[in-house]
Amino acid sequence: MKLKPGLNRKRPDTTGSGMPEFNDKRLSPPQGLSGEPMQVGVGAVAVHDAPRADAEMVTQALHGETLSVFEREGGYAHVQLHRDRYVGWARIDALSAAIYETNHKVIALRTYAYSEPDLKSAPLFMVSLGSKLSVIGQEGRFLQLAGGGWLPEQHVAEAGIFEDDAASVAERFLHAPYLWGGCESLGLDCTGLTRAAYLACGVLLPRDSDMQFGWCGEAVEDWQAPDGLKRGDLVFWKGHVGIMLDSSTLLHANAWHMAVAAEPLSGAVQRIAKIYGEPIGARRIDISSLREVEPDWLKG
Numbered sequence: 001m002k003l004k005p006g007l008n009r010k011r012p013d014t015t016g017s018g019m020p021e022f023n024d025k026r027l028s029p030p031q032g033l034s035g036e037p038m039q040v041g042v043g044a045v046a047v048h049d050a051p052r053a054d055a056e057m058v059t060q061a062l063h064g065e066t067l068s069v070f071e072r073e074g075g076y077a078h079v080q081l082h083r084d085r086y087v088g089w090a091r092i093d094a095l096s097a098a099i100y101e102t103n104h105k106v107i108a109l110r111t112y113a114y115s116e117p118d119l120k121s122a123p124l125f126m127v128s129l130g131s132k133l134s135v136i137g138q139e140g141r142f143l144q145l146a147g148g149g150w151l152p153e154q155h156v157a158e159a160g161i162f163e164d165d166a167a168s169v170a171e172r173f174l175h176a177p178y179l180w181g182g183c184e185s186l187g188l189d190c191t192g193l194t195r196a197a198y199l200a201c202g203v204l205l206p207r208d209s210d211m212q213f214g215w216c217g218e219a220v221e222d223w224q225a226p227d228g229l230k231r232g233d234l235v236f237w238k239g240h241v242g243i244m245l246d247s248s249t250l251l252h253a254n255a256w257h258m259a260v261a262a263e264p265l266s267g268a269v270q271r272i273a274k275i276y277g278e279p280i281g282a283r284r285i286d287i288s289s290l291r292e293v294e295p296d297w298l299k300g
Contacts, residue, residue: 019214022297026058026208027085030078035068038077041096041147043113043125044184047088051076057181058088059207060192063125064102064132069095084195084207085300100134100146107157107200109172110185113149117142124149128184129172130199132159162202162291167232170197170243170251173260178253190241193253193260194234197243202291204298209241215297216283217290223282235265235282237272 020026029035040061048055051073061067061081067090069077076089112123117139127133133156134146142150163169170193179187183196191212195205205212213236222228223235226247233244242252250265269279 020208020210022300024211026087027080027300029068029080029087030070033070035070035080036097037099038067038069038079038095038097039099040065040067040094042094043127043131045090045094046181047079047081047086047090048076049088051078051089055089057179059084059086059181060183061090062131062184063106063127064100064134066099067095083204085298086207096147098147102132102134103159104133104135104143104156105159106131106133106151106155107161108155111151111155113145113151114142115149117144117150119152121150126186127151128186129169130196163200164287165232166194166197166201166203166285166287167243167245167251169200170194170260171245171262173253174251174262176253176260178255178258178260188253188260190253193251194241194243198285198287201287203285203287203293204295206295206297209236209239211297212236212241213281213283215295217285218283220282220284229265229282230284232287233282233284236280237276237278238280239276240272242268 040063044060044062046057047059047061049058066082067079069079071078072092075092077092079090080087106127106129110126110128113125113127115122115124135143136146137144141153143153143156144150173193176185177187180189182188183192191207191209198205205216220233229244229247231244231246235242242250245251248265249262250268251262253260
């Protein structure tokens with residue numbers, strides 16, 4: 001899909017109501033096939049809309065994420081991600097049939113998995129914030145992964161430790177390149193950013209902006225009033241979302257800057273309105289009540 005400046009996570013309305021349904025085609029696996037569980041063994045794997053390297057990347061699965069494989073074609077697997085139910089095609093060689101229970105996660109923006117517990121050893125792959133880890137041992141200040149590799153302990157935390165400020169997490173991605181379908185620190189899109197920010201706080205958000213707007217948090221009815229928005233609120237356009245740093249500053253991964261950028265909300269509204277219209281609303285997510293709660297949309 002060709003992007004115009006300013007728009008990001010554009011998706012069609014598949015219901016006619018303006019809101020997606022839990023059985024949206026983006027979340028629906030192939031009918032009549034049973035899935036084989038597998039796990040991402042590399043730093044991140046692209047998920048495409050067709051079994052080809054040049055097909056559109058619709059999302060990414062990070063290290064340690066599990067998924068179901070339904071069919072294989074030309075080196076690609078037709079998969080459904082367990083974290084958000086998204087469906088697409090991923091390289092088979094990036095997936096592992098051996099599944100390790102994850103007990104830690106990456107808390108640095110990005111870090112390396114080394115071949116030995118030594119900072120001078122060869123790096124095996126890079127992992128980004130939010131990646132799931134199966135830690136089975138420690139030597140010095142390095143943690144050993146079940147599938148191979150050693151990570152510096154400074155960049156890792158137990159899975160049950162969470163952030164409390166989603167906006168603070170999002171700010172760590174400032175200046176990261178914009179990448180359609182991206183979910184990692186080397187490149188991400190608008191919903192990849194908001195999802196990563198709230199995931200670090202223990203709250204699951206769906207993949208696309210229409211899903212986040214329709215299924216997450218509570219509407220901020222007075223969002224257009226002075227000081228109506230608060231830090232952490234999500235502001236939505238049709239096909240785009242950003243997170244507020246305060247009542248007037250928006251942080252978003254966007255195709256205008258081709259990066260994660262902070263700017264006055266009023267300026268973003270004026271620029272985007274010329275092509276795509278005004279914002280459609282804002283949502284507020286109560287981290288304390290939603291942390292580690294399985295959302296209805298994930299149940300399907």
